[in-house]
Amino acid sequence: MLLITARPEFKPDWRYPQFVQVNLDRLSRRERQAMVEQITGGKALPDFVLDTIVARTDGVPLFVEELTKTVLEGNSWRDAGTHYELEGPFQGVAIPDSLQGSLLARLDRLEPSAKEIAQIGAAIGREFDRDLVRSVARCDEDALEAGLEQLVDAEILQPVRPSVMSGTAYAFRHALIQDAAYQSLLLARRRQYHARIAEVLTAEYPEMIAGQPEIVAQHLTAADQVMQAIDAWHGAGESAIRRGAYSEAHVHLDRGLELIKRLPGDEQARSKRALPILLVRGRVEIKKTMAKSAATYREVADIARRNGQAGELAVAAIGFASAEQLATMSPTPESITLVEEAMAANADAAPALRCRLISALGRALLLNGVFDRAAAVTRQARTMAEALGDQRSLHDVMASEILMLPPPLAAEFEERRRHIRQFCRLSESEGDLLDAMYASVVGCHRSLEMGDLESFAESLPRIEEMAKITNAESDRWMLLCLQAMSATLHGNYALAERRAGEAAAVISEASFTPALGIYGMQMFTIRREQGRLKEMAPVVKRFVTEHSEESMWRPGFMLIASDLGFVVEARRQFETLAESDFALPVDAKRSITLSYIAEACADLGDALRAEKLYELLWPHRDTAILAPPTTVCVGAAAHYLGLLAGTIGEWEKAVAHFEAAQAMNEKMKAWPRLANTRLAYARMLLARGRNEDRLRASELRSMAVAAAERMGMKSIIQRNAQLDSGS
Template identity: 35%
Template sequence: MRGVTEWLESIGLSEYAQRFAENGIDLSVLCDLTDQDLKELGVLLGHRRKLLRAIADLDDAARSKSAKTATELKGRDEGERRHLTVMFCDLVGSTALSARLDPEDMRTLIGAYHSCIAEVIGRYQGRIARYMGDGALVYFGYPHAHEDDAEQAVRAALTLVGAVASIRNVAEALQIRVGIATGTVVVTELLIEKSLAEQAVVGETPNLAARLQTMAEPGTVLISAGTRRLTGGEFHYRDLGPVALKGWTEPLRVYQVLGMSGVESHFEAMHTTRLPPLFGREEEIELLLRRWRQATQEEGRVVALAGEPGIGKSHIALALNERLHGESHITLRYFCSEHHTHSALFPFISQLERAAGFRHSDSPQEKLSKLEALLAQSTGDPEHLAVLANLLALPTDDRYRLQDLTPQKRKEKTFAALLAQLDGLAAQQPALLIFEDVHWIDPTSLELLAAIVEHVPQLRALVLITARPEFTSPWPSYPHTTTIPLTRLGRRDGTALVLRVTGGKTLPKEVMEHILAHTDGVPLFVEELTKMVLEGGLLRERDGEYVLEAPLPSLAIPTTLQASLMARLDRLSPVRDVAQIGAVAGREFHYELVSAVAGLPKQRLDEALDQLVRSELLFCRGEVPHAVYTFKHALVRDAAYSGLLKGRRAALHASIATAFEQRFPEIVEAQPETLAHHLTVSGLFEKAGGYWLQAGKNAAMRSANVEAIAHLQRGIEASVHLADGARKDRLELDFQFALGPCLIATQGPASNKAVATFTRARELCERLGDPPEQLQIMFWLATASVIRGELPVAEEMVAVLLHLAETRGNRPALLNAMRGQAMIRLFMGHLTGAREAIERAVEAFDASTEDERLAARAAGQDAGVADLALMSWVLWLLGNVDTAITRMDAAIQRADDISHPHSQAYACYYASVLHALRGELLTARRYAERCLTLSEEHGFRQWRGLALAVRGICMTSLDPSSSALEEIRTAMNEYRGAGYQLGITALYVLLCPALLLSNQWEAAVEVIEQGLATSSHNSERVFEAELYRLKARALLVRGALEASTEAQSQLDQALTTARSQHAKALELRAAMDLATLWMDQGRRKEALELLAPIYAWYAEGFETNDLKEAKALLDRLR
């Protein structure tokens, strides 16, 4: 243990020596320690970072020593053939400078010049062979070869030109000239180690680089044709044509490098002129091009590419984009993510951030300015800027009062802004929209994508969607949509793909057969397995082909892609850890994130990432430190991730979570679900719970209720792992309480899932001892019971709610509880009790403050509006028919005054039924249509079904030939299907007369029987008397001999029920029908004695239909 103690002292952390000793940590296990191990030892965060860096340095030293030993054991004086890129650079005018400057100043200048060269060359993984006064000889590709050595050399040269010019030791700017050449050389390692590096590399290439340097103009970079072939589209060039060079018999083509091309992706840069050819996809490309022509010349089109992982969906999408390279168009790419399937609008947010050029270091105001500049290209509407800034969590002024909008309304405005941006872009030039990996799309993005699919015929745009076969689109099969199922490659195309990877060199027959047999025609499998074979040391190149070094051993070639990818990662063992850190972060990860977690020196990390990019396991977009890396395919990421042991995997997830908290607060704020996921997998369940809760609340605020439900349920699952007790119960109650409104919005307040959530929340409240949420939970439970028609149960719950609200002095809860009590009494037929309850509710409302009224309104509708609407029904039933209308008009007026959509829909529905009951069908239809408009605009599912039904009933009653009956049945089924039962009897009593007018006697009787069954089962007896009366009328319409006897029995029951409820309006109707029956039977005196007292009771409403009919009947009886 003495060794560890000394080591801790050497790095200034001796205070941990005792802890290391107590846990048996010596030098043999030091390099195995992880961040999580150190955390469990109680090491502070900053000290953990310092320890991990020191441990990494120890590991480097051990590896270096091992490598040195191995090197000494082999004959190092043997040369080897290498493909090398050589750079010569020279300081322009150094002789004149030395004549003008003092020798000491010249020495300082050359020192700064050499330091500049060393820093730049080191950054790009080059090796300085020798400084030659004012020049330098540099190698790229030795001792470690990289796929992009030529590219790195050119990057280094361009950087060096600028860096040297910035050296300010002299008055004028310094300039260099650079020459670069690439080719085959012979390298003698022993000479390299003896500092004779300029003699160690022999061949034409160093001489060519030196010659190019001498002909370069000051401040320029010249490269050979061999270098140009390897650097692809990464740079802009000037072709200087064939140039005669001393020492060469034939002129050689030379290029001047003008600068970077600006291509973001390494993969796309290397294929700027030509992507890898597609094999077996000619028909698909031709179809896509036809759809593009139609989209640009006729109307927009949608094409979905469906296929299994690795089948080539993304390759086809990129190939199409390349085919359109010469045409004027704009390409927008949206990437869905496996780790963001419940992050609302993730692909759209990411696209906006990329298009606007956001950087992690940008301030919120800088990001807002960039967003404003982006949107200026498509939509000049300042509200769109405010809405999309809100989506990206950027600060704006509150001019548009977005916070006052309902979540649903905010979502609608967000959709409108994104669609407006698309409209603006497509109006300027044709647009290609590529949505990749849509099988991972979040529900809100899918909803928006469906809207885009429906909208796209109006645009000059092609929407290209890639997805796996399990994805099912929610949109119908429009004429402008096409699905292309991608099949596997045939043997001929598979062979061609193998030859493309081998560079045209043939493989031994048995190797080719093995590759084709075990890749099943999946292009990605073919590519990866072929690369694994080429890298695996099984083959040797000879005369333009590959031959086996020995007989093909059993299992030498993995037979699955997973095994192939793991084999490739194993051969990259020095950088595999970095790949696995990236895999834990996700399919896409930021340089800054992996830098924070890896704890590696910058150069080592950069080398590791570059090696992964060169191996085509990762693609890179942007420059370090703002670079973003993407695994070539989800399967590559999965292979790297699956190789981690559970403990290491959990530790990395925890480290990533810590890095997010410390370095990426904007992601923590905007995407707490990302942090929650990492914490959950790492086993930090309580901490994860807080972030799942925030993620759920964020999604609910955007009306992304499906995503909110998913986040909250993940949080509930995480809380299961906590120890039983008050902390666990409190956390779960937070989740259940937040989950309730989301389930109400998506499945209805009376759905089984919603009720189960409310019930569980109530249990938690009882265990926690009366927390503040209990009032709201009891209100939800009571509301669910009311809606389900479980009125006796609801009555008990409301009684408890009233007691709690009064005891706590909670006025908002009291207002809602009073209204609930009045509603229950109304629908149960306790009309006088209902009136008393409403009168008390109105008094409480009048005495409440505006803040209390607003708080009560959170339950759904304004208490004042609801009280007036309910009172109007009660008064009409009690016989105060004109006063009822006055109250109803007041309800409508108040709802309009406060401009609260849900309250407006509520009032309009109650008004439509009231006027329909009074026989004022045109007015009733007008209110039903207004309720329907509000409901469709704001997503009020309950009121939409009811309004559709009332509108249809009015239309049928006004015109029996109308085809609205099917609409009525559909609306009522929709209402019941959502779990609603309350108020259904009102629809039955309105529908029955319409059916009788249409001569649909059997349907009318069926509706009545359903209504009576509902009254009996649910105790919803408010219209029971009317149902008995209508049954009698239906019997009389049928006209059977026994009808009058049965009809009288039903009318007697109607009268008895109405009188027991004090329902004068229904008593009058039943009395009129019975009086008419008796008059037809010659019992005029009895009829008069029955009807006259009831009519005489009325003091208002004499111009209503019912009272006018009663008056006419009395006149006939007299």
């Protein structure tokens, strides 16, 4: 169990289901009286003294404790056994009216050397190391020991667990005591202490500061050493990124950018100083708020262009191309233009940088549909990367290559697996969780495409581990989407719907533009199998209207119309798609879009169009059909080829495809897809009409219906009933 205390103004944004917030109210009058009695050892104070303490402490426990001790220390008392009696006039006016005043009064009663130790400790933090205080104060061992002893006796400090620095550490008994000691420092002395603390930490504790560079950054900021603090916050941000702490990195980098605004000089000089930090922040934003990342890289490119900083322009161009791909999944020609501009500005740059730019250009060209040039450019980048022996360059090349790989044939599966494993190893070896997460997710997708459920399942724990480390919205979203996809694949629709809903809740459309569409597609798949497509019809129709440029939504609406028996509407949508001879974009959504059209074509019995669709789907014959990036898997492509072959009347081809689809779906434990394949296979056999086909069709239908009943797939039960009715 982890217990965290915080002040009321702290508003956590954690979404963990096991997180419980408990609000601690002020102490009641009776609780205040009981606390005073505990501090006095059970001996009662005079009623008017007790009433004064109770009235002025306002239910704050530390205030009760401090004022009681002030009263005991500031007056003469006689121990009367069960109670205390005053031996002189009560010094009521000596009791401060505020907690701050009470704490300052106690500090002022200390020896000057002890008070200085408390002030230095307060500048370090709530908890501090003994040897660090000695180095900052430049005091001898005896003076330090005496001061610490007095502070412990006064119950200002208390020894705590051994320090990682020297083995001895102390902590203020309460954060407000630390605040009081810190506030007692004049500004000049406060800055002096912070500068000295930063100096000592850097010189004497390099290993600790390497892991927590933000500590030095905080002290340099408090010391008003702005230039050094900017560099320190930059370093802290990069350190946090290496650990996968993206939210933390974003905060550190913003602290550095805020300090840059305080620098003297003109805006151009400040912009130039901000460039390195903005470049790092752009990378953080790919994870944290994806939609902002492209804007940040665009800003960096503008600054670099004005200042003639070719290297920074190159890094901005590479980052912009990556941000466009990951944040929108719909890159624009701007990424091509920017990378080409950076290449021209870096004609004489180091070969490794040139290689990374060429890789980025290849990816931008690919995602904008310029396939031949993309392939040529990427081949050039690979040749350079291999000649250089540079791992970062090779990683970037493989990141482009893995996107442009065509659907593999069964004979190519092992080579494809080697490629995926090498890409994942390279990404892990770079030590950047952003690259490692991307590679793992792409590896999951490509593994399942080959029907390799084992590799897909083996990747999920690593992705979950990274998502927990980074706690980034995008990583949690990808994990939940993969879990939803897995649950849908196996027919666990309750879990699939829950995970899809959780994914939609952790990421906003503002952060990741396609988020809503992906959730819609997940629910479309689930509701279709459940026989509840009527619920989705209005939503999908709206997407068709509002996102007419999206090639996937019209086939989805067409499929709904076909499944619900609206043949005229299904035919109308189908004809609209057929007008272009099914000239769909060659992108990651192409295969699933073709699968939707193939199903509608088979339902409509359009043998002429089935031939064209068969030709378009043929390259996918040995693979499964997935929607990117982590959306749904609709089973073996052979299923859809079987539907089309049956529609054409190519019975032997249809049998071969349906047999292959059964094998792959069973291997993937894609039980809903296996049930669908069996029912479609049975329908094809009945259409062929041979005597021996009826028995086989009956067996297939029985298996399909039994599976559907187990998984709650009303769609299969309804379609099976339609076979009996002849509709």
